[in-house]
Amino acid sequence: MTLEAIKYHAGSLQILDQLLLPHKSHFVDIRCVEDGWKAIKTMQVRGAPAIAIVGCLSFAVELKKKKFETIQELTEFSNKSLNYLVTARPTAVNMSKSAKMLSAMLSSSKCDDVEELKQGIIDHIEDMLDKDIQDNKDLSNYAAEHIQSTCNKSNDGYTILTHCNTGFLATAGYGTALGVVRSLHKEGLLDHVYCTETRPYNQGARLTAYELVHDELPSTLIADSMVAVLMKTRKISAVVVGADRVAVNGDVANKIGTYQIAVLAKHHNVPFYVAAPVTCHDDIIQDGNDITIEERPADELTMVSGVRVAAKGINCWNPAFDVTPAKLITGGIATELGVFAADEVKQLKNQVKNGSKS
Ligand SMILES: CSC[C@H]1O[C@H](OP(=O)(O)O)[C@H](O)[C@@H]1O
Numbered sequence: 001m002t003l004e005a006i007k008y009h010a011g012s013l014q015i016l017d018q019l020l021l022p023h024k025s026h027f028v029d030i031r032c033v034e035d036g037w038k039a040i041k042t043m044q045v046r047g048a049p050a051i052a053i054v055g056c057l058s059f060a061v062e063l064k065k066k067k068f069e070t071i072q073e074l075t076e077f078s079n080k081s082l083n084y085l086v087t088a089r090p091t092a093v094n095m096s097k098s099a100k101m102l103s104a105m106l107s108s109s110k111c112d113d114v115e116e117l118k119q120g121i122i123d124h125i126e127d128m129l130d131k132d133i134q135d136n137k138d139l140s141n142y143a144a145e146h147i148q149s150t151c152n153k154s155n156d157g158y159t160i161l162t163h164c165n166t167g168f169l170a171t172a173g174y175g176t177a178l179g180v181v182r183s184l185h186k187e188g189l190l191d192h193v194y195c196t197e198t199r200p201y202n203q204g205a206r207l208t209a210y211e212l213v214h215d216e217l218p219s220t221l222i223a224d225s226m227v228a229v230l231m232k233t234r235k236i237s238a239v240v241v242g243a244d245r246v247a248v249n250g251d252v253a254n255k256i257g258t259y260q261i262a263v264l265a266k267h268h269n270v271p272f273y274v275a276a277p278v279t280c281h282d283d284i285i286q287d288g289n290d291i292t293i294e295e296r297p298a299d300e301l302t303m304v305s306g307v308r309v310a311a312k313g314i315n316c317w318n319p320a321f322d323v324t325p326a327k328l329i330t331g332g333i334a335t336e337l338g339v340f341a342a343d344e345v346k347q348l349k350n351q352v353k354n355g356s357k358s
Pocket residue numbers: 046047048049163164165166167170171176177203241242243244254255256320
């Protein structure tokens with residue numbers, strides 16, 4: 001049975017509450033933009049692509065129910081809703097990119113029928129689901145091909161280390177970095193996959209392990225602190241992680257802990273890949289220094305499943321992401337248009353414009 005984290009059908013939306021995983025599989029209704037914003041803010045749904053998809057679908061659900069007298073009324077409601085959804089979490093670019101694109105659709109439209117224009121917006125949002133899945137499959141197949149042509153096998157296949165969660169639970173389906181693992185497995189080329197627990201939110205232990213067990217993939221969970229000794233003592237063919245925001249120069253913001261894994265990969269000569277569909281690429285921010293890093297509440301560091309693990313009164317610093325410089329992304333950045341050297345992703349802009357594959 002295929003995993004599904006987002007259930008959408010003609011104006012009704014439910015999401016898998018990821019705060020309850022892996023213990024409980026429970027879907028919650030998203031009836032409006034406010035519900036969407038809250039689900040993203042509390043991380044009931046998380047993952048750069050899934051944030052944009054659920055945010056936009058929450059907007060579509062509310063749009064479907066509302067009647068507008070004029071195009072101006074539709075435009076004002078839409079821009080207010082989209083700008084609000086962007087405020088839920090600042091680091092991933094996907095939601096702000098989708099918001100800009102939908103606002104531009106409204107402002108550039110020549111349509112003078114408000115209902116027709118409203119339906120056009122809803123149709124475009126609904127198309128995001130299938131497009132994300134196809135982009136993930138294309139990206140994953142390109143990356144799997146690249147790994148086969150450049151990385152060392154561990155046995156009859158490749159051993160991959162991944163961080164955080166980038167699978168069905170972070171996208172519309174298949175996944176990005178976890179999609180690469182799935183594509184290698186489909187080709188009979190996955191020897192083993194190691195996933196880090198990914199403190200403090202434990203996306204790896206709670207979510208990636210859940211997906212790997214569900215798919216019955218040969219996998220092992222490790223603590224974040226074990227990455228160095230893993231690379232020192234076992235054959236790791238490549239590291240493959242996701243991305244929340246890729247800057248024009250190829251610097252990548254991703255889950256906290258990614259940067260230190262990249263440093264260790266460099267030291268141990270393990271190729272380091274980022275799996276990032278074009279929806280994760282920022283066309284404006286030039287380098288990683290300008291990416292806003294979200295800081296999350298201290299209790300996400302001091303509490304685990306509601307139980308305090310840190311001394312009361314200790315100060316905390318809880319950045320949810322860090323930035324990996326392009327020079328450490330030694331394998332490349334995998335997209336649905338091909339695998340690019342990190343310092344060459346700026347070419348993507350032109351390829352996206354003419355839709356050409358690499
Ligand atoms: C498919 S990319 C998902 C990306 O988002 C995760 O962050 P969060 O769980 O806080 O939304 C992590 O950075 C993943 O790489």
